[in-house]
Amino acid sequence: MISAEGLRKVFYASRGLEVVAVKGATFSVDAGEVFGLLGPNGAGKTTLLRMLGTIITPTSGICRINGQITENAPDSIRKEIGFLSGNTKLYGRLTARELLRYFGRLYDMADPAIAIRTAELAELLQMHDFLDRRCEALSTGQTQKVSIARVILHDPKVLILDEPTLGLDIMTSRSILDFILLAKGRGHSIIFSTHHMSEADYLCDRVGLIYEGELMAVDEKAALLAGRGVNNLHDAFLSLVDERERQAS
């Protein structure tokens, strides 16, 4: 499970100019739950997820993965996390199989275990056709499948997925969304960000809306809709942003 308490990230641009990318986010994701992080580009989704994935350290606040505070042992905690974002690309000069073997070893897996797992994942994600092709020669959809395989290779309990369906066609998107549901069924804690409200509708138990670095609402989907008096996430989001803009002016 994932829990965040008052996570805050400040970047220093220049001469004391502080950019607060995430302004104190508090929420949690239970085992067997899919949490959707919704928000426009530049809202701070990626920064928040990077903190959860221990890629960067929070300026303040505490983040726990399966009960362990990430800052205390960021390196070993990553064994329990599968992290995917637009910035986690693949090594173009390795084949998909070589790539999975490389990452398997980095996750301290033994070679036979890696081979078995690779075969399993090739079956699950339908990757047989391109398993021995270099990653630079793969299509966007194939690349994303290899990326997903890379993320779940070591069977992590926590999945952090930053816009996993970005730029994919409907078919591939669907297979990835189905895969997320599958992982949920197996008791994984999943947080995923998107700006497709429909995907969130389809997958999520609870959602968080983030806007200009601020996590504005975290709630059960139904409760959120009821509270806002609207009938889809899209409207809920817009009404929250409107309200905030009004308060600001």
Place this chain on the structure above:
Amino acid sequence: MRRRIVLTILKKELLDTIRDKRTLIMMVGVPIVLYPAMMIISMQAMLVQQTGMEDRTSKVAVMGEGAAQVKTWLKSVEKLEVSEPGDPAAALSSEEIDVLVKVEGNPEGVANGTGNVQIAIQFDGAEIDSRKASDRVEDGLRKVSEKLRDARLATAGLKPDFIEPLKLKTENVAPATKTTGTILGSVLPMLLILMIAVGAFYPAVDVTAGEKERGTFETLLSTPTTKSEIVTGKFLTVFALAMLVGLLNLTSMAATMAFMLNQLSSQLDKAIPVEIQFPPMAAVAMVLVMLPLSFFITAVMMCIAVFAKSFKEAQNYVTPFLMVLLFPAMLGSFPGVELTNATQFIPVTNVVLLFRELLTGSVTADQFFSVFMSTFAFALLALQFASWLFQREEVILSEDKGFPLSLNRKYFRPRASMGASMALGYFAILLIVLFYLASLVQQWDLIWGLFITQWVFLLAPTVLLLWFVKVDLKEALSLRRPPLAGLLGTVCMAASALPLLIQFDIYQNKVLPVPKEFEEAFAQLLSSGASNTGLFTLLFVVAFSPAVCEEVVFRGALLSGLRERLNPWVAMIAVGLLFGLFHLSIFRIVPTALLGMVLTYAVVRTGSLYTGILMHFINNAASILLATGSVQSWIDVSALEKDGLPAWALAGAAALFAVGVILVETGARNSRSPAPPRPQSD
């Protein structure tokens, strides 16, 4: 650190590099195809020219009243042809003839056994053919002269020995290996360093900036590997490739060289009197020292390349380092520079010196050990630094602005500072300008030169550059009013810094004595400057101008740029060090760096450049007043230099300094200006 993980990374990076055609061609293609081809072609061209020159007949013209006699003498000389141009002088300069002989007097009597005549041989020293012709004429005429001399001696009943009481003969007893060693020793180490650097270049860029550019760094960071495992794995890859390419290059060069020598001797039809012999122990020692050297070069290159966000940008950063690397390498190949207690600790230079002495066979185990260890220590330091850089998320994940790609100002976005990489680049340019232009104008006229250096070479380009890249001047240069407490604190710090620095100088003088000439030249500058131009002018040029111009550069442009990347305390140290380096003198590096740090501290904490200007002015002005003797009446400077400051004065200065710091801090807390960001915890 887990060895298995490091090895996994090493293996993958090697595979990755080998599969990259670009890297492969640069690393392997160039040494084994290009060098031999280039060398052999140029060798052939040289051979053709050489043989042509030997065969060509030289043309000579003779002037003067006794020309006829000299011509008959010259006709017997081989490969010499006497020609009769209309205007001999013009013919020589137009290369119609190769050499011109001027006979000054009449050689008639000489031929008959009495008197002598002066003969001038004019040639064009810039032309190989002309030099050759001159040699031929001189040899020919000397032989004639000797023949005539012997005839005269015979007439007088004397033997040729009569006029040669001492017979001199010089003999070079250096074994051929030593001679070759000296030649090889000055060329080979430089080549070797260059080869290692070339070998490290592409992989170093590829595993850092290349990985960033391809967007795979974050993937790697998401795995449970530690940063030091990543750095070590990547470092070992580059290191292995650097060594490999270095050796490959050397082998290729040696093979080409051997081939060429072979060909030369067969074509010139005689053996080349060069003995290429390598003492086997020297070869072993060289390979041993190559290890820490490659280690050092590799680590430094990775440190530089990791700052770039693309392959291309990294190439732009690392190329200057290649140039910088050649400086100490060249220093080591200067004649007269030897491996001493001091030079054996200068990185790169010491290796060059060691190689040279290894080849000439005069190295002690002790020297070898200190070179090896000091190089290794520097290498470790560099690797440690690389490791630290990899820990910094702002370096690894950053998207620094760097130099704007377009030079069209229209497309620039307004910014608050020039940024860290531009600041460092700009500093390097300033150093070069200072080195060449500033010393040039100061040689022409000292006072005007100093004035021009400050206002024209330092201030003007800095302000112009800041304007050009659309930096907010007021913001970048901290042009705000300082808090009153800060201002007072600055004055206290300035007043106390000078005696403390004087005391430091006295200490330093014991460890690193300043040469007398250096000290005297400096004193002379100030005193003669004062008497020639007046104290007021001197104060303006040596105190006020640097206070304004250097502060704008260092505490303004560079500080704001570096602070974009570094936290304020690290920036303080960095700016101080740059300030020390900037003074281009080993004796002033440490004190000026310390002063630079104090100045930076004041500007950072008061948020105002004016405090830096004030402090800098007080410091320089006080030094001038002391040195020119304007205040001699109440401070005995010479006694001070001998014994140092009395303890009470030092304690007083230290206390005043502390008061200054407290005042500045109070000012920083109370001021409205935004406090500098607190150092990030990590």
